[in-house]
Every structure is written in C-alpha cells, then in structure tokens.
Amino acid sequence: MVDVAAHVIANRLLSSDYNVLALAASAIAEAAAPGQFVMIKAGDGCDPLLRRPFSVFEILRGADRAPSGISILSKRIGVSTSRLYEARQGDRIACLGPLGRPFTVIDPPAEAWMIAGGVGLAPFATLAQSLRARAVKSTLFYGARRAGELFYLDFFRELGVDLVVTTEDGSLGERGRIVAPLERRLASRAPSSPLMLYACGPEGMLAATARTAMKYDRPCQVSVERIMGCGLGGCYSCVVPMRSEHGGFHHVRSCISGPVLTANEILWEWEVGVKG
Ligand SMILES: Cc1cc2nc3c(=O)[nH]c(=O)nc-3n(C[C@H](O)[C@H](O)[C@H](O)COP(=O)(O)OP(=O)(O)OC[C@H]3O[C@@H](n4cnc5c(N)ncnc54)[C@H](O)[C@@H]3O)c2cc1C
Ligand code: FES
Numbered sequence: 111m112v113d114v115a116a117h118v119i120a121n122r123l124l125s126s127d128y129n130v131l132a133l134a135a136s137a138i139a140e141a142a143a144p145g146q147f148v149m150i151k152a153g154d155g156c157d158p159l160l161r162r163p164f165s166v167f168e169i170l171r172g173a174d175r176a177p178s179g180i181s182i183l184s185k186r187i188g189v190s191t192s193r194l195y196e197a198r199q200g201d202r203i204a205c206l207g208p209l210g211r212p213f214t215v216i217d218p219p220a221e222a223w224m225i226a227g228g229v230g231l232a233p234f235a236t237l238a239q240s241l242r243a244r245a246v247k248s249t250l251f252y253g254a255r256r257a258g259e260l261f262y263l264d265f266f267r268e269l270g271v272d273l274v275v276t277t278e279d280g281s282l283g284e285r286g287r288i289v290a291p292l293e294r295r296l297a298s299r300a301p302s303s304p305l306m307l308y309a310c311g312p313e314g315m316l317a318a319t320a321r322t323a324m325k326y327d328r329p330c331q332v333s334v335e336r337i338m339g340c341g342l343g344g345c346y347s348c349v350v351p352m353r354s355e356h357g358g359f360h361h362v363r364s365c366i367s368g369p370v371l372t373a374n375e376i377l378w379e380w381e382v383g384v385k386g
Contacts, residue, residue: 227311
C-alpha cells in the first residue's frame, strides 16, 4: 500500500454526473488487483475532511506497457465526487492504495457472470481483463437508469464479454432491473455447468442478486459499498453483518475483510425479515 500525491493526467466527462479521472500513480497501478480500491482526498482543506473510497477502474499503461497509473470512474453525488468531476489536468489528488480484498478470479471451464448496477461497473473493467487473460467465458449484466448512463460497452465487447443491458426507462436493452434477465438465465442454465457470479452496485441490487444466486445455488462474490471513514480498519464505519455458526451473527469491517465478500456469508436484511 502506498500514499501518493497523484497528478491528474486527464479528466474525461462522460455525462453531467459521471467522469473518468486518470491519475499518475504507478506504484498503485503495479500492485492493484481487480476489486481493490483507493482512498482519495479531493481538495486540500478540511472540506471534505476525510478521504473517500473508489474502485480502481482501469490500470493505465505507458508505451512500454508498464503500469503507469490508474483511472477512477466517479459518479457525482456530494462534495468529493463534485471535486473529482471538476478536477483539471495537473491537479494533485492524494491517493492511498491499493486497499481491500480483491475478487477471486476463476479459471475455465467455469464461466463468469458480472452484474453491475450504475457506477458499480467500476471494478469490472480490470476483472474482465483478468478473466480474458485466463480465457474465461464472461458475460456482463449491466443495469442503469437510462441509456446515457451505460458506459464503456465497447470496452467490454472488445474483450469478448457478452453484454446484457437493462435500463429503468427502457431507452436501451430490456426495460427494468438487471436482476430480471439474470434470474431468467440462471433458471435456464444446467446446474452442472460451473459458474461464478460477481456483483457490484447499490445495496438493494446486491441483496437481490445475492438472493437470486442463493436460490439457484450459485457462488457469488459481492463488492459491498459501505460508507468508509478510513479504509484501513480503524474507524468501524464500514461494518457488515456476517453469519456465525449456530445461527448467530458477527460484524466484519468491509474495508479490510472486503470490499469483496462471499454473498452467502453475509446476513442480508431480507433474511432478517424472513426470520422475523
Ligand atoms: C469500496 C468502495 C468503492 C467505491 N467505488 C466507487 C467508484 O468506483 N465510483 C464512485 O463514484 N463511487 C464509489 N464508491 C462510493 C463513493 O465512495 C461515494 O460516492 C463517495 O464517498 C461520496 O463522496 P462525496 O463526498 O461525493 O459524497 P458525500 O457528500 O460524502 O455524500 C453524499 C451522499 O451520499 C451518501 N453516501 C456517501 N458514500 C456512500 C456510499 N458508499 N454508499 C451509499 N451512500 C453513500 C451520503 O450518506 C450522503 O447522503 C465506492 C464506495 C466503496 C465503499
Ligand atoms: S473504513 Fe474505517 S474501519 Fe473500515
């Protein structure tokens, strides 16, 4: 793990809320694995006081193919993400990482199905590249509110990833939520054909994906997005309830035990409701 004052190489605005920020951070790029994150401080002063977590989106490479930096896919929702949206080439951004437990990358003959909701696409660019390097057949299920919020489709197509997209307003792909086509495909797939699900997105989507994976008895790794104060295990702002033996539960800090966790080890809210 390293802490660098990374300079902004480029800031590509994708929409009125989404941008991709390229940062010169070769040491982080060399060490990062798919699913890991960085803690970023956007601005010099006390507002914001704390760093914010962001998935490593892409590993940037120089002409010699050596890792030279990382990019961040950011959605503007508050003070830090607004600063990242407005960042200019040459600005310095404090960047600590890589942090957290990455995805476990599978090998053939198992297939990989990645399920992304909105900005939850972020950890899947590097995961798709790792899967491709291992010749794992991959599908991306990608849901957003509207067509204008679906990004990097060609990037995934060029990696040979099959795409299934949904939009809530029906402007591209099937109308509705991404878990609907996921469930149909799971229902029609032979139980004997090995498969790993990987999911990242809003809490409700993760819970629905985990529930569907458990219904069809499929392994599922989820990248959870808790509010993180430190990213290093010190503040306990990021805890997630996990099952314990004999029906109890305990908490883990998702910044160090995650952000990637095994779906059926989490105690989901809907299960608490079911148990009553
Ligand atoms: C491991 C991890 C990886 C992440 N990767 C990305 C990424 O690649 N791209 C990206 O755009 N975002 C990502 N996020 C979410 C990102 O950290 C938050 O959007 C960011 O902290 C918001 O900071 P802000 O100062 O702009 O908003 P704030 O002003 O701090 O918050 C604005 C509003 O959003 C809520 N909020 C803040 N953080 C979260 C959160 N994690 N989950 C739900 N609500 C939240 C706040 O309660 C508040 O209501 C990730 C989060 C985690 C934990
Ligand atoms: S973010 Fe501080 S303990 Fe996890």
